[in-house]
Amino acid sequence: MLDAAQEPPARAAPTPAGKPVRRLPVQKDWPTWAIIAAQIGILVGILGAWEIAATTGIISAFFWSQPSAIWKTLIIFFTEGDAWTDISFTFRSTIFGFLIGTTAGSLLGLSFWWSRNYAAVVQPYIICFESIPKLALAPLIILVFGLGLTSKVAIATALTLVVSTLTTFAGVKALDPDGEKLFYSLGATRWQVFRKLVVPFCLPWVISVLRVNIGLALTGAIVGEFIASQHGLGRQILYAGQTYDIALVWVAVLVLSTLAIIMYATVSWLETVLRKGTRQ
Amino acid sequence: MPVKVHLDHIGMAFTTPGGVFRAVAPLNLSIDSGRFVSLVGPSGCGKSTLFNIIAGLLAPTEGRVLIDGEDATGTIGRVGYMLQKDLLLPWRTVLDNVILGMEIQGKPLKEARERALPLLQKYGLAGFEYLYPNSLSGGMRQRAALLRTLLFDTDVILLDEPFGALDAQTKLQMQEWLMQLWSDFKKTVVFVTHDVEEAIYLSDEIHVMGTRPGRILETIPIAIPRPRVRKSSLSPEFIAIKERCLNLLTTPALEEAA
Numbered sequence: 001m002l003d004a005a006q007e008p009p010a011r012a013a014p015t016p017a018g019k020p021v022r023r024l025p026v027q028k029d030w031p032t033w034a035i036i037a038a039q040i041g042i043l044v045g046i047l048g049a050w051e052i053a054a055t056t057g058i059i060s061a062f063f064w065s066q067p068s069a070i071w072k073t074l075i076i077f078f079t080e081g082d083a084w085t086d087i088s089f090t091f092r093s094t095i096f097g098f099l100i101g102t103t104a105g106s107l108l109g110l111s112f113w114w115s116r117n118y119a120a121v122v123q124p125y126i127i128c129f130e131s132i133p134k135l136a137l138a139p140l141i142i143l144v145f146g147l148g149l150t151s152k153v154a155i156a157t158a159l160t161l162v163v164s165t166l167t168t169f170a171g172v173k174a175l176d177p178d179g180e181k182l183f184y185s186l187g188a189t190r191w192q193v194f195r196k197l198v199v200p201f202c203l204p205w206v207i208s209v210l211r212v213n214i215g216l217a218l219t220g221a222i223v224g225e226f227i228a229s230q231h232g233l234g235r236q237i238l239y240a241g242q243t244y245d246i247a248l249v250w251v252a253v254l255v256l257s258t259l260a261i262i263m264y265a266t267v268s269w270l271e272t273v274l275r276k277g278t279r280q
Numbered sequence: 281m282p283v284k285v286h287l288d289h290i291g292m293a294f295t296t297p298g299g300v301f302r303a304v305a306p307l308n309l310s311i312d313s314g315r316f317v318s319l320v321g322p323s324g325c326g327k328s329t330l331f332n333i334i335a336g337l338l339a340p341t342e343g344r345v346l347i348d349g350e351d352a353t354g355t356i357g358r359v360g361y362m363l364q365k366d367l368l369l370p371w372r373t374v375l376d377n378v379i380l381g382m383e384i385q386g387k388p389l390k391e392a393r394e395r396a397l398p399l400l401q402k403y404g405l406a407g408f409e410y411l412y413p414n415s416l417s418g419g420m421r422q423r424a425a426l427l428r429t430l431l432f433d434t435d436v437i438l439l440d441e442p443f444g445a446l447d448a449q450t451k452l453q454m455q456e457w458l459m460q461l462w463s464d465f466k467k468t469v470v471f472v473t474h475d476v477e478e479a480i481y482l483s484d485e486i487h488v489m490g491t492r493p494g495r496i497l498e499t500i501p502i503a504i505p506r507p508r509v510r511k512s513s514l515s516p517e518f519i520a521i522k523e524r525c526l527n528l529l530t531t532p533a534l535e536e537a538a
Contacts, residue, residue, distance in 0.1 A: 182367045185335045186381045186432055187357020196384075200371045277371075 065246040073247040074254070083255070089231035091259060093149055093221035094214070097156020102213050104157070105164025106206045113172045113198050114190070126165055134158045135223050142227050152229070156220035160213040164206070171205030172198065207274045214267045218260055233259070283349070284313040284468045285334065285359075285436055290343035292329050292494075302493035303329050306342055309487065309496065311470060313435070316462060318471045318479035318486045320525060326494020327472045331438050334470070335361040347436065357385075360437035360467075364444060366425035368413035374424050375400065375409045381432030396431055403427060404457060419450040423457065430461065436468045444474065452510075455482060459507070476525045480518060481508060488528045497528050 030038075047067045053059045054066035061069075077083050108126075112119035138155050145151035175198060183193045225234025233256045240248035291306035304326040311317050319327050332338035334345055336356040345353045352358050360381070368377045378400060379392040400409050404423055413421055422442055429437050442458075443451045455478060462469055473479050479486050483502055490497045500521060504512050512518055 176365075176367070178363050178365055179367055179369075181332075181337055182361075182363060183384065184337055184356050185359070185361035186384045188384045192384055196380075197369070200369070203371075 062244070063246060065250055069247045070250045070254075073245075074251045077248070077251050077255075086231055086233050086236050086252075087255060087259060089149065089152075089229075090218075090221055090225065090233045090256070091263075093152035093156055093224065093232065094217045094263065096149075096153040097220055098160055098214055098217035100153065101157040101160025101217065102164045102206075102210065105161040105209075106168045106202075108161075109165045109168025109172060109205075110194075110198065110202060112169050113175070113194065119169075126162065126169075130162045130166060134162075134220075138220075138223050138227055142224065147228050147230060152221045152224035152232070155224040156217040159216040159220040163212060163216065164209050167205050167209045168202055171202035174205075175201055204275065207271050210267050210271050211264065214263050215260070218263065222256070282313050283310045284315075284347065285309075285311040285470070286346040286349075287330070287334070288344045288346060290330070290333060290340050290345065292326065292333065292338070293341045304333075304340075305493040305495040307494075307496050311436075311468060313468055314466055315484045316469045316471065316482055318473060318483040319489055320473060320476055320479045320486055320529070321489030321494075322491055322529060323474075324494070325489040325491045327489060328440060329494065331361065331440055331470075331472065334436075334438060335359055337361075358434060358436075360429040360432040360434045362425055362429040362437065362439045362442055364441050366413075366421040368416075368421055368424055368428075370413055373410050373412060374405060374416070377413065377424055378428045378431055380428055385432075392431075396427070399427060399431065403461065417450075418446050419454060422446065422454060426458070426461070430465055430467070434467075436470070439469060439471045441472055441474065443478070451478070458482065463507075476522055476529070477513060480504075480521050480525070481513060486521075486525065488525055490528075498524075500524060 050059075050064070051067045054061040054064060112122070134155070137158065141154045141158065142151045145154045179197055179201070180193055183197055188196075221232070222234035222237075225232035226238050229235040233252050236252040237249055237256070240246070240252060287307065287309040289306045289308060290304065292302075292304040294301045294303060319330070321327055329338065333340045333353075336345075336352065336354050336358060339354050343353075344351055347358055368374075369380070372380075375393060375396060378396045379387075379389070382392040382395070383389060397409060400406065405420065405427070408416060408420060408424075413424065416424065426439070426442060429439075443454050446454060459482065471479070471482060480502055485502060486500045488497045488500065489495065502521060504515070504517060
């Protein structure tokens with residue numbers, strides 16, 4: 001270091017028309033602990049400010065509630081209420097809707113490979129169904145399927161089905177015709193081409209919608225519970241809001257977010273595992 | 281030698297909005313059993329169309345394809361066909377890609393793998409058997425694709441510019457490799473290429489093709505004795521054939537330009 005300091009300063013290269021010498025901007029990375037500390041700091045700051053503001057009356061504790069009250073409600077929610085019934089209800093609606101919608105949608109998308117004519121006939125209907133805001137149909141679905149779990153699963157299915165169908169169909173359309181040629185030159189039947197070429201080829205498309213669909217399925221389940229339900233976190237939020245129990249609203253939202261994060265993380269992990277299997 | 285493949289008055293015309301487009305003029309072509317035959321021609325001379333017709337993937341508008349004297353027009357699975365792209369399935373290992381033909385024909389997987397493994401090892405894919413195609417070089421991918429075609433166990437194989445995308449060095453290696461395969465397996469090979477030198481070096485016979493419509497301009501037998509060595513390409517005989525081919529290939533273009 002000393003040597004470098006003693007060296008005469010390198011003369012700046014002459015720049016055209018007296019332009020200043022510019023260097024690539026360099027950003028220094030913080031250590032991981034600093035990033036985490038900053039993240040925790042922000043959270044603590046927000047909660048602290050909220051608590052102080054509510055206690056001193058800067059914001060209305062009645063409308064906004066406050067972290068200490070929310071914490072107390074959270075403990076009551078898990079110790080005295082039927083929290084697990086609600087969580088399980090929302091969880092089941094989401095997972096069933098997700099599974100049915102994704103599976104049926106992917107199969108529908110794959111089915112378009114079998115016949116160009118069939119695909120051409122059905123496609124406008126799929127596009128129409130996609131453009132309908134499915135949630136607008138939710139009250140109708142509740143009427144048809146009742147107040148129980150089935151109607152929530154149906155709404156979640158409606159939301160996920162079309163996304164899977166269209167994405168998988170995009171995969172079918174991306175199929176290289178030469179790949180089919182190869183299979184047929186080897187004397188393959190259509191069923192063999194489907195099983196050994198079309199399905200594995202489209203798998204990355206099927207997988208790519210999993211994360212989107214888990215979010216959509218959860219939205220569907222919650223909206224279903226908003227409209228009419230006996231159980232579920234969505235019903236809990238609506239009920240708490242109507243009775244001005246704002247702390248309970250926050251608790252339910254918190255629990256719901258945790259549930260969403262867990263499901264999202266699981267699906268992301270599943271996606272990584274499946275993607276490795278497809279080698280694409 | 282008996283005739284293996286006979287194209288009897290094969291022609292292909294496509295109806296386009298602008299009228300009828302003739303891709304292939306009715307032509308006759310006989311390929312003897314066990315021969316290495318090349319089709320050389322500019323793009324658009326109908327080489328690929330002919331291949332698709334022979335493989336049964338495209339119905340000709342006229343004429344018949346005879347294989348072993350039997351009408352095989354429009355029937356698939358009669359010949360091995362290697363397309364320009366290697367089309368290896370990325371989700372299968374090299375071994376499982378190579379056995380695709382046998383698998384489709386209903387051979388038990390275990391048996392197919394047992395048969396393929398020693399061949400992969402013998403023909404330069406040792407150590408690659410259980411890798412996925414994305415970790416292979418261009419030359420290795422072509423080897424795998426060619427072995428897949430060979431292991432389909434048909435007497436005739438069609439190779440559509442298999443080495444077109446390879447660098448010059450790899451191409452030379454692959455030509456030697458193909459020669460070894462051909463003498464080991466004793467298949468009838470129909471080979472499409474742009475490269476006149478490659479065609480002369482490999483073939484027993486060259487069919488030079490012309491465009492608009494696709495047709496055979498001339499058939500040139502290559503009598504250079506085998507096994508051939510690289511030096512053969514400097515012999516007067518080789519150069520004379522090359523000159524003849526190049527003349528055939530360039531003349532029509534000049535006529536059109538005039």
